[in-house]
Amino acid sequence: MCQNKEANTKVYVCEINSMNTESSSMAITPVSQLSFDNTEIAFQSRSAFQLRKMYWLFKMMNNQQVVQWGTSLLEKALNWGLPVDWAIRSTIYSQFCGGVSIEDCKKTIQFLHQNHIGTILDYSVEGEKTEEGFDKTMEQVLGTIRLAENNPAIPFTVFKLTGVGSFDLMAKVQARRNLVPSERAAYQRMEERVETICQEAASRKVRLFFDGEETWIQQVIDWLCYRMMEQHNQETAIVWNTFQLYRWDMLPNLQQAYFDAQIKGYKLGAKLVRGAYMEKEVKRAKEMKYPNPIQPDKAHCDKDFDKAILFCLDHFQDLHFCVGTHNEASSMLLAKELDARGLAHNHPSVWFAQLLGMSDNLSFNLAKAGYNVAKYVPYGPVKAVMPYLTRRAQENTSIAGQTSRELQLVQSEMKRRASK
Numbered sequence: 240m241c242q243n244k245e246a247n248t249k250v251y252v253c254e255i256n257s258m259n260t261e262s263s264s265m266a267i268t269p270v271s272q273l274s275f276d277n278t279e280i281a282f283q284s285r286s287a288f289q290l291r292k293m294y295w296l297f298k299m300m301n302n303q304q305v306v307q308w309g310t311s312l313l314e315k316a317l318n319w320g321l322p323v324d325w326a327i328r329s330t331i332y333s334q335f336c337g338g339v340s341i342e343d344c345k346k347t348i349q350f351l352h353q354n355h356i357g358t359i360l361d362y363s364v365e366g367e368k369t370e371e372g373f374d375k376t377m378e379q380v381l382g383t384i385r386l387a388e389n390n391p392a393i394p395f396t397v398f399k400l401t402g403v404g405s406f407d408l409m410a411k412v413q414a415r416r417n418l419v420p421s422e423r424a425a426y427q428r429m430e431e432r433v434e435t436i437c438q439e440a441a442s443r444k445v446r447l448f449f450d451g452e453e454t455w456i457q458q459v460i461d462w463l464c465y466r467m468m469e470q471h472n473q474e475t476a477i478v479w480n481t482f483q484l485y486r487w488d489m490l491p492n493l494q495q496a497y498f499d500a501q502i503k504g505y506k507l508g509a510k511l512v513r514g515a516y517m518e519k520e521v522k523r524a525k526e527m528k529y530p531n532p533i534q535p536d537k538a539h540c541d542k543d544f545d546k547a548i549l550f551c552l553d554h555f556q557d558l559h560f561c562v563g564t565h566n567e568a569s570s571m572l573l574a575k576e577l578d579a580r581g582l583a584h585n586h587p588s589v590w591f592a593q594l595l596g597m598s599d600n601l602s603f604n605l606a607k608a609g610y611n612v613a614k615y616v617p618y619g620p621v622k623a624v625m626p627y628l629t630r631r632a633q634e635n636t637s638i639a640g641q642t643s644r645e646l647q648l649v650q651s652e653m654k655r656r657a658s659k
Contacts, residue, residue, distance in 0.1 A: 268608035270578045275567045278652035280607050281600040284354060290653055296334055297646040300632055310629040317622045324621045331628050335596040336363070337616035341382050344618050347595070352392035355606040357613035359395045359448070359592065360386070364623040367402060370428065376402040377432045381439050388443040394590070394613050395479075395561070397448035398436060400460045404429030409456040433463050437478055441471040446508065448561075451481035453516050454532045455523070465499070472505040476559035476588075479508030484544040485517055487534050493547055497558055510592075511547050512563040513540055515630070541566070548573050552580065552589075561590035561613070565598040574610060584609035600648050 282290060299305050316323040337344035341360065348358045362379040380398040387393035400409065408426055411418065418426065440447040449464040451457065464480045471477045482493045493509060500507040517533055524531040534540040548569065551560040562573055570591060577584060590611045593602045606612040617627055 270574050270584075270608070273571070273574055273604060273608045275571070275600045275604055276651075277604050278600065278648055278655060281603045281648060282652045283603070284350065285652075287653075287656065290649055290656075292330075293334065294646070294649045294653065296330055297649060301643055301646055310625075310632055314625055314629065317625060327621050327625070327628075331632065332621055332624075335594065335617065335628060336624060337595060337618045339620050340618065341379070341386060344616055347616055348392050351614055351616075354603060355612070356602055357394040357611075358392055359397055359613050359615045360393065361397050361615050361617045362402065362619055363617035363627040364402070364619040365626045368405065370425070373403045373405075373429070373432060377436060380436050384436070384439050384443055384445045384447070387445045394611070395446045395448055395592075396440065397450055397615070399450045399452060400429075400433070400463065401452060401456070403432040403436070406456060409459040413456055413458045430463065433467065437467040437471055441477050444477070446477060446479060448479045448508075448510050449481060451483045451510075451512065451514070453523075454486065454520060465496070468500065468505050468507065469503055472500075472508065474506070476506040476508030479510050479559070479561070481510045481512060481563075482547065483512055483514035483516075484547055485514035485534050485540045486532050487539070487543075488532065490543045490547055490550075494550060497550075497554055501557065507558045509551060509558060509560040510563055511544065511551070511560060513544060513566070541569070544569055545572055549576065552576055552582075555582070555586070555588045559588040561592050563592040563615075565593055565601065567601065570601050570605065574605065574608070577610075585611050587611075597645065 285293070299309070313323060313327060317327075337347040337358075337360070344358070344360060348360075351358050360383040362376060362383070364376065364379075367373055367376055376398070380396065380402075383393070383396045387396050405425060408418075408422055408429070411422070412426060437447065439445075449460055452460060461480065464478060467478045468476075468480070480496065482489050482496075484490065486492075493511075496509070497507050514533075520533050521531055524533075534543065544564070544566070545568075548560075548562060551558050552573075562569065564570060573589070573591070574584075577586065577589065582589070590613060591601070591605050592613045592615060593599075595614045595616045602612050602614060617624060619627075
C-alpha cells in the first residue's frame with residue numbers, strides 16, 4: 240500500500256514499490272566472485288551510442304588543459320547569456336546530473352532502481368547568499384524528503400549547511416567573533432531552517448546526510464548536526480554527519496562522535512568520504528600560517544579511511560554508516576569484511592555510495608552482488624550547477640588515474656562487445 244502524503248508523488252512511489260518486489264528476490268553473488276573489472280555488469284544498461292559518448296567525454300576530461308579551458312569558456316558563455324545550455328546538457332551535465340528539477344530526475348531514479356541502486360537527490364546549486372535563496376534551497380530539500388518517504392528508490396536525502404545559511408556567517412561563528420544583531424538574527428534563521436529540515440526527515444522516517452564542508456566552518460556544521468542527532472536518532476539513525484578522512488584528525492573525531500552518542504543515548508549516522516576541498520584547505524593553511532589539516536599523503540588517508548570502515552563495522556549495532564568512495568580497494572575491503580563477519584550483504588546499517596556518472600564498475604557490480612548501493616544524483620538549473628560540474632571535472636584530473644580508469648573501463652566494454 241502507498242502511504243505517501245504528497246499526491247503528486249503517490250503514483251510514482253507505487254510504481255517504485257511494485258518494482259522493489261522483483262529486486263528483493265535478486266540472487267546474491269558470493270564476494271569471491273565480485274570483480275570491479277566486470278564491465279559487462281557495469282555497463283549492461285548502456286547502449287553502444289551511450290558508451291561512445293562516455294568514451295569521448297572521459298577522453299576530453301583526461302586532458303587537464305582541455306578541462307581548464309573548456310570549463311572556463313563554458314562558465315563565461317553562460318554568464319554572457321550565450322546559448323550554450325544545449326552543449327552542456329548533452330555532455331558533462333547529462334553524465335553527472337539527474338535533471339534541472341526533482342521531477343526531471345525521476346527517469347534517472349527509476350533507471351537506477353531497476354538496477355538495484357538507490358538515489359540520493361542532491362540540490363547542487365551553490366553560492367546562495369540571500370535569505371530568499373536559502374529559503375528556496377530549504378524547500379528543495381524538503382521536496383526530496385517528501386519524495387523519499389516510503390520510497391525504496393531513495394534511501395537517503397542530503398543537504399549542505401551553506402545552502403541554507405551564510406558561509407561567511409558560519410566562519411565568523413566558528414571563529415567566536417562577536418555578531419551584530421542582524422547577524423544573530425540571520426544565524427537563528429539558519430538554525431530554524433536546519434530544524435525544519437530535520438523535523439521533516441524525522442517525521443517521515445527519511446535518512447538525512449549533513450554534507451561535509453571546509454574546516455573553518457565544519458565545527459558549526461558538527462554542532463548543529465549532533466544536536467539534531469540527539470533529538471532525532473534515539474531509535475535509529477535519521478540524521479547522519481559526514482567524516483572527511485583526508486583530514487588527519489578525522490578518525491579520532493569519528494571515534495569520539497561514537498562515544499559521545501553512546502553517552503547521550505542516540506545512534507550515530509556516519510558517511511565516510513575522503514574529501515573534496517584539499518587544494519583550498521592546503522592553500523588557506525599556508526596563507527594563514529596554521530597547521531595543514533590535510534593528511535601528509537594519500538597513503539595516510541587510505542589507511543585512516545580503511546581503519547574508519549573497520550571501526551564502524553565493530554560498532555554497527557549503534558553506528559550506521561555509508562562508505563562514499565570511488566576507491567576500489569576500500570570498497571572491496573568492506574565487501575569482504577561483511578562476509579568475514581557473517582553480516583548480510585544488504586545489512587540495513589551498511590551502505591556504499593558513488594557519484595552519478597562515475598565508478599559504475601563499483602556501483603553496478605556491488606548492487607548485482609546484493610550490497611546496499613546508492614548514487615548521489617545532483618540536480619538543478621544548468622547555470623546554477625556549473626560550479627559543481629567544474630569541480631567534478633577538475634577533481635577528476637587531479638585524482639591520479641581516476642578519469643583514466645573510467646576511460647579504460649569504457650574502452651574495455653567497447654572491445655568486449657566488438658569481439659562478440
